[in-house]
Each structure stands twice: as C-alpha cells, then as structure tokens.
Amino acid sequence: MAELVGNLLVAQSGGPTAVINASVAGVILEAGRHMNVVDEIYGGLNGIYGILNEDLIDLQEEQQSAIEGLKHTPASALGTCRYKINFDKNPEQAKKDMDRLFQVFEAHNIRYFFYAGGNDSQDTSNKINEEAKRRGWEMRVIGVPKTIDNDLPFTDHTPGFGSVVKYNATTVMEIALDVSSMATDAGSCCIIEVMGRAAGWIAAGTVLARREQLEAPHIILLPEIPFRQEAFIARVKEEVAKSRYCIVVVGEGLKDEKGEELGADKSKVDAFGHSVLSGAAETLKDIVEAQVGLKTRTVKLGYAQRAAAHHASEQDVTEAVACGEAAVRAAMEGKSGFMVTIKRTNQSPYEFQTGLHPLSEIANVENLIPRDWISEDGWLPNQKFIDYAQPLITGQLQIAEDNGLPKYVHLAKERVEKKLPAREA
Amino acid sequence: MAELVGNLLVAQSGGPTAVINASVAGVILEAGRHMNVVDEIYGGLNGIYGILNEDLIDLQEEQQSAIEGLKHTPASALGTCRYKINFDKNPEQAKKDMDRLFQVFEAHNIRYFFYAGGNDSQDTSNKINEEAKRRGWEMRVIGVPKTIDNDLPFTDHTPGFGSVVKYNATTVMEIALDVSSMATDAGSCCIIEVMGRAAGWIAAGTVLARREQLEAPHIILLPEIPFRQEAFIARVKEEVAKSRYCIVVVGEGLKDEKGEELGADKSKVDAFGHSVLSGAAETLKDIVEAQVGLKTRTVKLGYAQRAAAHHASEQDVTEAVACGEAAVRAAMEGKSGFMVTIKRTNQSPYEFQTGLHPLSEIANVENLIPRDWISEDGWLPNQKFIDYAQPLITGQLQIAEDNGLPKYVHLAKERVEKKLPAREA
Numbered sequence: 001m002a003e004l005v006g007n008l009l010v011a012q013s014g015g016p017t018a019v020i021n022a023s024v025a026g027v028i029l030e031a032g033r034h035m036n037v038v039d040e041i042y043g044g045l046n047g048i049y050g051i052l053n054e055d056l057i058d059l060q061e062e063q064q065s066a067i068e069g070l071k072h073t074p075a076s077a078l079g080t081c082r083y084k085i086n087f088d089k090n091p092e093q094a095k096k097d098m099d100r101l102f103q104v105f106e107a108h109n110i111r112y113f114f115y116a117g118g119n120d121s122q123d124t125s126n127k128i129n130e131e132a133k134r135r136g137w138e139m140r141v142i143g144v145p146k147t148i149d150n151d152l153p154f155t156d157h158t159p160g161f162g163s164v165v166k167y168n169a170t171t172v173m174e175i176a177l178d179v180s181s182m183a184t185d186a187g188s189c190c191i192i193e194v195m196g197r198a199a200g201w202i203a204a205g206t207v208l209a210r211r212e213q214l215e216a217p218h219i220i221l222l223p224e225i226p227f228r229q230e231a232f233i234a235r236v237k238e239e240v241a242k243s244r245y246c247i248v249v250v251g252e253g254l255k256d257e258k259g260e261e262l263g264a265d266k267s268k269v270d271a272f273g274h275s276v277l278s279g280a281a282e283t284l285k286d287i288v289e290a291q292v293g294l295k296t297r298t299v300k301l302g303y304a305q306r307a308a309a310h311h312a313s314e315q316d317v318t319e320a321v322a323c324g325e326a327a328v329r330a331a332m333e334g335k336s337g338f339m340v341t342i343k344r345t346n347q348s349p350y351e352f353q354t355g356l357h358p359l360s361e362i363a364n365v366e367n368l369i370p371r372d373w374i375s376e377d378g379w380l381p382n383q384k385f386i387d388y389a390q391p392l393i394t395g396q397l398q399i400a401e402d403n404g405l406p407k408y409v410h411l412a413k414e415r416v417e418k419k420l421p422a423r424e425a
Numbered sequence: 426m427a428e429l430v431g432n433l434l435v436a437q438s439g440g441p442t443a444v445i446n447a448s449v450a451g452v453i454l455e456a457g458r459h460m461n462v463v464d465e466i467y468g469g470l471n472g473i474y475g476i477l478n479e480d481l482i483d484l485q486e487e488q489q490s491a492i493e494g495l496k497h498t499p500a501s502a503l504g505t506c507r508y509k510i511n512f513d514k515n516p517e518q519a520k521k522d523m524d525r526l527f528q529v530f531e532a533h534n535i536r537y538f539f540y541a542g543g544n545d546s547q548d549t550s551n552k553i554n555e556e557a558k559r560r561g562w563e564m565r566v567i568g569v570p571k572t573i574d575n576d577l578p579f580t581d582h583t584p585g586f587g588s589v590v591k592y593n594a595t596t597v598m599e600i601a602l603d604v605s606s607m608a609t610d611a612g613s614c615c616i617i618e619v620m621g622r623a624a625g626w627i628a629a630g631t632v633l634a635r636r637e638q639l640e641a642p643h644i645i646l647l648p649e650i651p652f653r654q655e656a657f658i659a660r661v662k663e664e665v666a667k668s669r670y671c672i673v674v675v676g677e678g679l680k681d682e683k684g685e686e687l688g689a690d691k692s693k694v695d696a697f698g699h700s701v702l703s704g705a706a707e708t709l710k711d712i713v714e715a716q717v718g719l720k721t722r723t724v725k726l727g728y729a730q731r732a733a734a735h736h737a738s739e740q741d742v743t744e745a746v747a748c749g750e751a752a753v754r755a756a757m758e759g760k761s762g763f764m765v766t767i768k769r770t771n772q773s774p775y776e777f778q779t780g781l782h783p784l785s786e787i788a789n790v791e792n793l794i795p796r797d798w799i800s801e802d803g804w805l806p807n808q809k810f811i812d813y814a815q816p817l818i819t820g821q822l823q824i825a826e827d828n829g830l831p832k833y834v835h836l837a838k839e840r841v842e843k844k845l846p847a848r849e850a
Contacts, residue, residue, distance in 0.1 A: 074599050075602035082607075169829075173830060174729065175728045177441075178728050181502070190727075404591055
C-alpha cells in the first residue's frame with residue numbers, strides 16, 4: 001500500500017453528545033502515532049458548514065491537557081452543524097457546495113477526513129468519499145459513529161447512547177424516589193419526556209432504573225408502539241391503585257395509531273423538514289389529569305440529557321475514544337468509505353471490538369427496537385433489552401471540578417490561515 | 426435541667442430535597458449519643474399525615490449501613506406530605522387533627538419531636554409546640570430547616586439549596602456548551618425552567634455557570650423582578666447578535682408587571698390554594714419564536730433538580746447532617762420551639778455554625794433575594810450573590826454505584842405496633 005502523505009481533518013456534525021469530543025480525542029491521539037504520514041492535524045469548525053467557510057483550526061497547537069480533557073467535555077468542542085449537502089432538494093446548491101468543499105480540501109492538502117455524526121452525517125461522508133473518487137482526489141474518508149439516538153444500523157450501539165441512558169435512568173430513579181415519597185392517598189403522576197424521534201432506544205433505556213424495591217418507571221411509551229389512549233388510561237389507573245404513584249417515560253416522537261405524533265406542532269418544521277415536537281409530556285399530562293383525575297407533573301430533560309458529561313458512562317467514553325482511534329487506523333491501512341462500528345464480542349463479561357461497515361449502506365437507515373425486545377403488552381422493554389443495555393452504562397468517572405462545577409475544556413482554536421477567497425453565498 | 430426520658434420521633438414534610446435524608450441521618454446519629462434519655466427512635470411515615478394514622482417505624486431496626494446511606498439518598502426516605510393542620514381554613518378539622526396527634530404522641534410516649542421541612546412545616550412545628558405547652562405534655566419540638574427554595578428567614582441558607590444550585594448550574598453549563606457548539610449563523614435559544622415560586626434563589630444560582638470563556642446563562646429571569654416583555658426581546662436580540670446563541674434561565678414563578686404569573690394555569694390550584702404553574706418556559710419560547718424569529722428549545726428540570734443526589738454538594742450534605750444533629754443537641758439541652766439555623770461564620774475560607782431561632786417568628790415568612798444582589802438592569806444576579814452562593818456548591822461526592830446507577834437506600838421500615846383505634850376520617 002502506497003503511503004498517503006498530507007493533512008488530516010476531523011469535524012463534528014449533528015446534535016452533540018456527552019462523548020462526541022472523546023471520539024475527536026481518539027482521532028487526535030491516534031493521528032499522533034502516524035506523524036510519518038500526517039503533516040498537520042486540523043479541526044473543522046461547525047462541521048461542513050464551517051469547512052465551506054474554510055474555518056479550520058490547528059489541533060496540534062492545543063495543550064495536551066486540553067486533548068485529554070476532551071474525553072470528558074460535553075457538546076461539540078469543534079462546533080457542529082445541521083447543514084446538509086442536499087442533492088435531492090437543492091441539486092444546484094449541493095453541486096456548488098461540493099465544489100467548494102473540494103477546493104478547501106485541495107487548498108489545505110486534506111488527505112484524511114473524519115466526520116463524527118449520526119445518519120445524516122454518515123450520508124455526507126459517503127457523498128464526500130464518492131466525490132473524491134470521481135474527482136481523483138486521493139483522500140481517505142472514515143465516518144465515526146455518534147448519536148444518543150442509537151439508531152445507526154450495522155453497529156451494536158452508538159457512542160453517546162450509554163451516557164444518555166446512564167443519566168436518564170439515574171434521573172428517572174431519583175424522580176421516582178421523590179414522587180413515591182410524596183405519594184399519600186391522593187396519588188400522583190410524573191411524566192418524563194426524553195429524546196428519540198423515530199426510535200425509542202433512549203426512552204427504553206430508563207427501564208434500567210427498575211431494580212430492587214423500585215418498580216418505576218411503570219410505563220415507557222416508545223415511538224415504536226402506537227399510543228392507545230384508552231389502554232394507557234387504564235394502565236395508569238391500575239398502577240396508582242397499586243402503588244399510589246405512576247412514573248411514565250415518553251419518547252418525544254410518540255405516535256398515535258394513525259401515525260401522528262403526539263404534541264407535534266405541525267405548523268413548524270426544522271431545517272430537515274421534520275416537524276418540531278414540544279409537547280408529548282404536556283399532552284399526556286392533560287390526558288391523565290382529565291381522564292384519571294390525578295395530579296400530574298412533567299419533566300422535559302431536553303438538551304440536558306445529551307450534554308450530561310458530569311454523569312457519563314465510563315464504558316461509553318472508552319468506546320467513543322476507541323471509535324476515533326479505529327477510524328484513523330483504518331485510514332492508515334488504506335481504507336476509505338467506511339463507518340466504524342462497535343461489535344459486542346462477549347456478553348458476560350461484556351467485551352467489544354471495533355469494526356468497519358461501508359458508508360454506502362448506512363446512510364439514512366434507521367435502526368428501531370426489535371418488537372421482541374418489548375413486552376407483549378407494549379408497556380415496557382423486556383429482559384432482552386435490559387441484557388443489551390445494562391453493560392453500556394457501567395463505570396463511574398470522577399470528573400475534575402473547579403469551584404464546585406465540572407472543569408470542562410475550551411479549545412484555544414488557533415486558526416489555520418485561509419487560502420481561498422470567501423465563499424459565495 | 427431535669428432529664429426528659431422517653432421516645433423520639435422524626436418526620437419529614439413538604440417537597441423532598443437531595444439532602445433531607447441527610448438531616449434525618451443527623452437526627453438518628455445524634456440521638457444514638459443520648460440513649461440515656463432516648464428510649465426508642467421512631468420515624469413518622471409521610472409526615473403528620475402518617476403520624477395521624479399512627480404510621481410509625483422503628484429506626485433502630487434499620488441497618489447501620491442504611492442510616493449512613495441516607496446521607497446520600499434523595500427524596501424523603503420516611504415519606505413526606507403536604508398535609509397541613511389549618512386552623513384558619515378548617516378550624517374544626519384542625520382541632521380534631523391536633524387532638525389525634527397528641528393521642529399518638531401520648532400513646533407512644535413521644536418526648537422529642539423533630540420535623541424537617543420548609544415554611545409550612547415550621548409553622549406546623551410551632552403549632553405543635555404551642556399545643557404541647559397548652560396541654561402540659563412535656564415534649565421538645567425542634568424544626569430542622571429544609572428547602573431547595575432557600576426562602577426561610579433567619580438562616581444564612583437552607584440545606585438542599587446548595588445541591589440544587591450545584592446540579593442546576595452544572596446542567597446550565599452543559600446545555601450552554603451544547604447550544605453554543607450548534608450556533609451557526611441562524612442562531613438559537615434555549616430556555617431552562619427551574620423551580621422557585623416566590624423567590625428566585627434557585628434560578629439565580631445558575632449564574633455560577635458563568636465562568637472562564639462561558640458567558641451563559643445570558644439572562645436569568647427572577648420572580649423578584651417583574652417581567653418586561655419588550656426589554657426581554659431586546660436583550661435576547663442583543664445577545665444573539667453578539668454570540669449567536671442565548672441561554673435563558675427562568676424561575677417558574679416569574680410574574681409580569683401586573684403581578685400575574687407567566688404560564689400559570691389559573692383553572693388549577695394545589696392543596697394550599699396556589700395556582701399550578703406549568704409553562705413559564707413554554708410561554709417565553711412562544712415569545713422568542715414569534716418576536717425574535719429564533720429557533721428555541723425548552724428544558725424543564727422539574728423534580729429532577731431537587732432529587733439529583735448523584736451530583737449533590739458535599740458542603741450541603743455536611744450541613745444537612747449538622748442541622749439534624751444540632752436539633753437533637755438543642756432538645757437535649759432542654760430547648761423547644763426553635764428551628765435550627767445556619768450561620769456563616771467566615772466567608773473565605775467559608776465556615777459555618779448552627780444556631781437556633783424561635784419557630785414562632787419563622788412560620789410563613791418568605792425570604793427573597795435582596796434587590797442589591799441583582800444587577801441594576803435586572804437581568805443577572807451580581808457579585809454579592811455570587812460570593813454568597815459559591816461556597817455552598819463545593820465538594821464532590823463519590824456516590825457508590827451498582828450496575829452503573831447510584832446505590833440508594835431503601836429503609837426496611839419495621840412498623841411500630843399501633844396502640845390506638847384507627848383515625849376517624
């Protein structure tokens with residue numbers, strides 16, 4: 001295999017996670033082991049959105065302690081974007097963007113490109129890889145998996161998922177203790193809304209809070225199971241009769257039997273044309289208060305759940321770093337057009353290895369919870385899901401604190417000098 | 426001073442906190458040092474609501490590890506209630522309740538009574554103390570301060586406040602990193618709703634997230650400062666123009682210039698006749714999206730913030746235990762009708778001592794943030810507040826985990842045999 005000498009570019013895309021920076025740390029650390037072929041290690045600010053603007057930083061200028069600190073810093077330290085090169089919707093703009101992207105790659109002699117992200121980002125990586133081949137620009141492109149949603153195919157799970165489950169399950173356990181301790185004769189209900197649009201992996205993960213004397217959450221509403229209002233009301237009544245309180249977890253993308261999302265505000269859509277959800281928990285609260293007559297409170301964890309590095313899973317951090325390292329190793333072996341995957345090589349004790357899967361097969365495929373991992377009545381994930389999820393939340397980190405708050409890293413972001421004229425709008 | 430020999434009863438009331446069990450642990454541990462006069466250490470289940478039903482447990486039957494574990498277990502391990510003996514609203518029921526309460530005290534020879542709670546609970550303790558004197562039932566009553574709201578007077582702060590501030594400030598910091606990393610040209614806004622009805626202490630505490638390169642939260646809306654919609658919109662626009670994102674923290678009890686709560690659903694009231702709040706953040710989101718045209722997400726931490734023992738302040742736990750211990754010591758010294766207070770004896774390094782204040786002066790007084798602890802423009806707490814709050818969130822606990830989730834204590838709750846006929850409804 002011919003050695004490919006040039007510069008390396010890593011960038012982040014899509015919604016952040018507690019461990020996406022750990023993957024970037026893995027890329028940088030592994031790149032440092034290949035400085036015979038890697039001239040410079042660059043970071044692209046705000047994903048391809050920033051790369052189009054030639055916003056690159058020199059990661060070798062960062063302090064070593066900052067690179068280590070990335071392993072435990074939430075959000076996207078390089079900045080992220082939801083910008084998509086969309087050949088279907090706007091082929092003219094997409095062609096222009098692709099041209100500009102390769103001007104930037106060529107101007108900065110980018111020969112290794114690593115993009116950490118979810119479905120849309122893997123799709124972008126795939127298109128960039130195809131375009132590089134078409135243009136004859138020798139560049140190795142590897143996707144690094146990232147998403148709290150755990151909906152990428154061909155990988156056992158995705159980095160980011162273990163940490164959101166650990167945080168959410170802890171939160172649900174804490175809320176359940178709180179609500180149960182307040183449960184006197186009148187009873188009470190708490191509805192906790194978590195992320196997850198098409199897939200219910202995140203909501204399902206809170207089943208891990210059910211242990212020892214705690215039987216909460218009592219109901220987990222998954223987007224995979226159509227919401228049946230009458231059955232739900234009956235189930236809440238049954239639970240309150242038994243234990244005087246009811247903890248309900250709902251994935252934000254819960255749909256009714258007609259496939260309509262609960263609490264969706266159909267007048268609003270995001271950049272990808274998905275309708276904006278704000279109200280699954282509030283909608284359910286109205287139902288419980290009106291139909292069951294039960295005092296009901298809601299919790300909406302929102303961005304907090306994907307940014308909670310203060311309570312991340314150590315296993316997840318380890319795997320996120322490993323995925324970044326594996327991406328660089330694959331590229332050094334001459335591979336391009338793959339996404340790194342996680343393979344579970346042993347269940348007990350849990351062991352994993354990284355693998356590779358062609359990007360072309362990953363783009364825009366969503367991985368849902370298998371029906372036989374959910375109880376027959378549809379109210380809770382079953383033991384198969386528990387066995388799957390349990391190993392991913394283990395390990396406790398001791399995050400350094402400064403004056404009582406976690407000490408997170410801010411990169412110095414030394415800019416790489418621009419070589420091109422400004423991007424045309 | 427004559428020795429008073431008999432049984433001790435401790436109970437919890439009102440909304441739980443991350444450290445109210447630590448105060449109960451303090452009571453039990455200190456009581457154990459006075460077994461020359463304390464015959465039995467009882468816990469009342471669900472506060473006076475359970476005591477009226479003679480639902481008592483024998484705390485000496487609990488494992489020593491469980492008592493230690495209480496220091497780090499959220500919620501109210503003994504159960505709590507919002508039940509109030511209300512002589513103003515329902516004097517007949519209140520008289521009946523008080524009679525029944527003293528039947529229980531006398532039947533079980535309760536000579537020491539400790540009640541951990543907030544404003545309403547201190548009021549109850551005061552009434553019980555007065556009634557004991559009136560009846561000539563020798564019993565020492567000491568209130569143990571508890572409330573995340575930090576609105577009790579005559580104490581520097583309340584146990585529970587430091588932990589909610591540590592958790593909320595961490596969460597706001599993490600969300601700010603997340604949102605800022607997504608901030609591209611379009612800009613974005615996140616509104617985080619936290620607890621706090623009349624007083625803005627909890628919302629104000631998130632100002633501690635502003636440090637190093639992080640200038641979020643940009644705006645903290647306190648119930649103490651009437652909401653001015655036009656000025657708010659201008660302030661959001663200004664911030665987004667500067668940094669492309671805006672983090673807003675809002676206390677749930679935010680009021681407009683007419684004194685009306687934002688997002689209050691006036692058709693619903695709770696057991697104390699307060700109107701139920703659900704929507705300050707959602708109301709503000711609608712304002713920002715309509716008036717600023719900015720993509721806006723909300724987070725509603727709800728019960729999660731007061732139950733987050735996984736990220737409690739070590740200083741807060743220490744003080745909560747100390748308050749429980751001080752309550753028992755005061756009673757042993759013959760005192761009754763007092764609430765334990767916390768006095769700040771040194772600012773740097775921070776040091777505290779416990780004190781006592783007459784219950785009769787505490788009941789139903791709410792302590793608000795002084796106006797000169799808030800910036801002149803009203804958008805953020807100032808350095809005076811920061812100096813006050815900073816020492817309360819320090820210290821990092823390593824909570825034991827079991828399979829990836831915090832190991833919290835469940836009491837065995839060995840029941841004390843009932844001696845009275847069932848309570849009449």
